[in-house]
Amino acid sequence: MKRGTIALEDTGPFDLQSTLESGQSYLWWREDGNDFQDESVFGGNNWYLTTTRERKTPAVIRVRQYDGQLEWESTIDATPILERRLRLTDDLNAIRQKTPTDPLIDTAFEQYWGMRIVRDPPFPSLISFICSAQMHVSRIHEMQQSLREAYGTPVSFHNETYYAYPTPEQLADATEVELRDLSLGYRAPYVKRTAEMVAEGTTPNEAREYPYEDAREHLTQFVGVGDKVADCVLLFALDFLEAVPLDTWIRKTIAEYYPDCDRGNYNETSAAIRERLGPEFAGYTQTYLFHYLRHAGEEAPVGPIQ
DNA sequence: CCCCAGGCACCTC
């Protein structure tokens, strides 16, 4: 087993907990078993786990934020992967300078300062957000764990067996009945058909070749992917930091705080709210607002103990 | 019993 640390002095502000528990990614889980089911329980420097296929063999990564650095343990050298997956090279101060200020945005950024956008691997991101339709955040996590255990390649780590997120081929071999038995509901055929498409060579990565709005349209060719899920994959996996997923929460936010941005349809409302949140990094701003408003009224979370 | 959850496919018109 390998261990390592990543100093956070040079990365600018970083908050692992907010980054991984803000509903951006369903590909990480918390080691203490909380597993995001009670999101009001914030503990500070928890260990988080994920799997990666960025190297030849699937690997497990365990990481926590402690004493001003990231500590990790893995079956591989996790430093470059964590830098990529957690966007540690984003210049958060520069991003904040390019976003507008209003009372809501200022409060959200202040409350969760250090939260990064994640950079999930595209296929698992695509599948997990197909599963997210009309579903609570905690159950989306559970579904992904079920998919791992049912179809993923086992990886030994810490004398335990973990399961890598299934490949397109592994998921394409699942049956719709099996997937329904994992409580995927009506998303079961969407997952299977999209996995088949990717296994046959149509990959979400192709969207990178297009300008933002065309990229969103391109992703909707996958079954179970509409504008909203496409925006999530663009923002949380494919480096389109201007993408603003228009979900129920951000629609409520628009109705309450930015009513003039509601243009009655997805594309035009998207353009208006992106302009309002700062066109270049609107997705960053949106993610701060989403996390802040979803936890409005709760006690402020305890940040990582530095 | 109701309603809702980080919506989407499918059918009309």
Place this chain on the structure above:
DNA sequence: GAGGTGCATGGG
């Protein structure tokens, strides 16, 4: 293309 409707599952 815009607008309605059915859809699985679990929790409050």
